[in-house]
Amino acid sequence: MRWLKRILPLTLLLLAGCVTPPEPMDTSAFVAAAPRSILVLPPVNLSVEVDAPGYFLATISKPLGEKGYYVFPVNTVKTVMSAEGISEPKEMHQLAPTQLGKMFGTDTVLYVTINKWDSQYVVLSTTTVVELEYTIKSAHTGETLWHTVKQVTYTPDGGSSGNPLADLIAGAIVAAMERASPNYMPLARQANYQVLYGAYSAIPAGPYLPKQTASN
Amino acid sequence: MHKHGKLALAAALLGALSGCASQSGLYHWGEYEDAVYEQQRAPEELEAYITQLTEVVNYQGKVIAPGLYAELGTAYLHAGKIEQAIFWYQKEQQQWPESQVLMEALISNLQRRLPTTQEVN
Numbered sequence: 001m002r003w004l005k006r007i008l009p010l011t012l013l014l015l016a017g018c019v020t021p022p023e024p025m026d027t028s029a030f031v032a033a034a035p036r037s038i039l040v041l042p043p044v045n046l047s048v049e050v051d052a053p054g055y056f057l058a059t060i061s062k063p064l065g066e067k068g069y070y071v072f073p074v075n076t077v078k079t080v081m082s083a084e085g086i087s088e089p090k091e092m093h094q095l096a097p098t099q100l101g102k103m104f105g106t107d108t109v110l111y112v113t114i115n116k117w118d119s120q121y122v123v124l125s126t127t128t129v130v131e132l133e134y135t136i137k138s139a140h141t142g143e144t145l146w147h148t149v150k151q152v153t154y155t156p157d158g159g160s161s162g163n164p165l166a167d168l169i170a171g172a173i174v175a176a177m178e179r180a181s182p183n184y185m186p187l188a189r190q191a192n193y194q195v196l197y198g199a200y201s202a203i204p205a206g207p208y209l210p211k212q213t214a215s216n
Numbered sequence: 217m218h219k220h221g222k223l224a225l226a227a228a229l230l231g232a233l234s235g236c237a238s239q240s241g242l243y244h245w246g247e248y249e250d251a252v253y254e255q256q257r258a259p260e261e262l263e264a265y266i267t268q269l270t271e272v273v274n275y276q277g278k279v280i281a282p283g284l285y286a287e288l289g290t291a292y293l294h295a296g297k298i299e300q301a302i303f304w305y306q307k308e309q310q311q312w313p314e315s316q317v318l319m320e321a322l323i324s325n326l327q328r329r330l331p332t333t334q335e336v337n
Contacts, residue, residue, distance in 0.1 A: 036314050037314040051256075051257065053256070054252075054253050054256030054257055055253060057252060057253075057256060058249045058250070058252040058253035058256065059249055059253075061248070061249075061252075061281070061282075061283060062245050062248070062249060062281070065242070065243060065245075065281050065282050065283070066241055066242055066243065068242070069282075070282045070283075070312050070314035070315065071282050071283050072283060072315070072318065073283030073284070073286040073287040073290065073308075074252065074283070074287075075252055075255060075256075075287050075290055075291075076283070076286045076287055076289070076290040076318075076322075079290050079293070079294070080318070080322070103318075104317060104318045105314070105315075105316060105317020105318055106314075107314075185249065185250070185253065189249075208242060209242070
C-alpha cells in the first residue's frame with residue numbers, strides 16, 4: 001500500500017494535467033466591445049494553393065454564426081467590394097476598419113492571411129500543412145480585439161478495415177484521389193473550428209448564443 | 217479509490233458528450249458551404265448556385281443561418297434579376313437588424329435601377 005501512497009500524488013498530478021485546459025487567451029477587450037456582427041474579408045493568400053481563399057471563405061461563416069454572431073454574407077461582401085472597384089484582398093485589408101464599419105454597418109472585421117498551404121504527396125498518404133493568421137478588429141475604434149496564428153496538419157482518412165493489406169491499398173487509393181483532385185473542405189473546416197472553438201483561442205460567445213450553451 | 221476513478225471517468229465522458237451536444241447548431245446551413253466554394257471556383261455557374269441556395273433558404277423547421285437570404289439576393293443580382301435580388305435583401309433586412317446598413321444601401325441602389333417604381337414582392 002505504501003507504493004500506492006507514493007505514486008498517488010504523481011498520478012493525480014498527471015490526471016490533472018490532462019484535464020486542465022491550457023491558459024486561454026485574454027479576451028477581455030473582445031468581451032468589453034460586445035460586438036454583434038463580424039465582417040469577413042476575403043483572405044490574403046501568401047500560399048501557392050490558388051483555391052485556398054475559396055476553401056477558407058466557404059467554411060468560415062458557419063463556425064462564426066454558430067458562435068452567436070451575425071456574419072456578413074461573404075460572397076455578397078466580395079461583390080460589394082468589387083463594385084466599389086476593390087477586387088484584390090490585399091487592397092481590402094488596407095482599408096481602415098472604421099471605414100469598413102461605415103460602409104457595411106459592422107461591429108468588427110476579421111482579417112485572415114493564409115501564410116502556408118502545402119501538400120506533401122507520398123505513396124500512401126497526402127499530408128497538408130496550413131498556417132492561417134486571424135485578426136479581429138473593432139470597426140468602431142480600430143482596436144485589435146483578437147489575434148491568433150494557427151497551424152493545422154491534415155491527412156485524409158480512408159478509414160480502417162482491420163485488414164492491414166486492405167488498408168494499405170485503400171490508403172494508396174485515397175492518396176491518389178487526393179493528388180488528382182484534392183478536397184480541402186474538411187481541412188478548412190477543421191482549421192476554422194479549431195481556432196474559433198479551441199481551448200486556447202476560442203472567441204467569446206456572441207449575442208445569439210443562448211446563455212446556457214455560452215458557458216460551455 | 218476504484219470507485220472514485222470510475223466517477224472521474226464518467227464525469228469526463230459526460231463533459232465530452234455535452235461538448236458535442238452544444239454543437240448541434242442554432243441554424244440551418246444546408247449545402248451553403250459547398251455552394252459558396254463552387255461559386256468561388258466557377259462564378260459563371262450561376263444557375264446551379266441559385267438552385268442550391270434556394271433549397272437551403274426554403275428549409276422549414278430551423279432558423280435560416282445569417283447572411284443566406286442576402287447571398288441568394290446577390291446570386292440573383294449577378295444573374296441580372298434585380299427584383300428577386302431586392303426581395304431577398306429585404307428578407308435579410310427583416311430577419312437580421314445587424315444587416316440593416318448594408319441591406320438598405322443595396323436595396324435603395326437597386327431600386328433606382330428598376331425601370332419603374334413598382335411594388336416589389
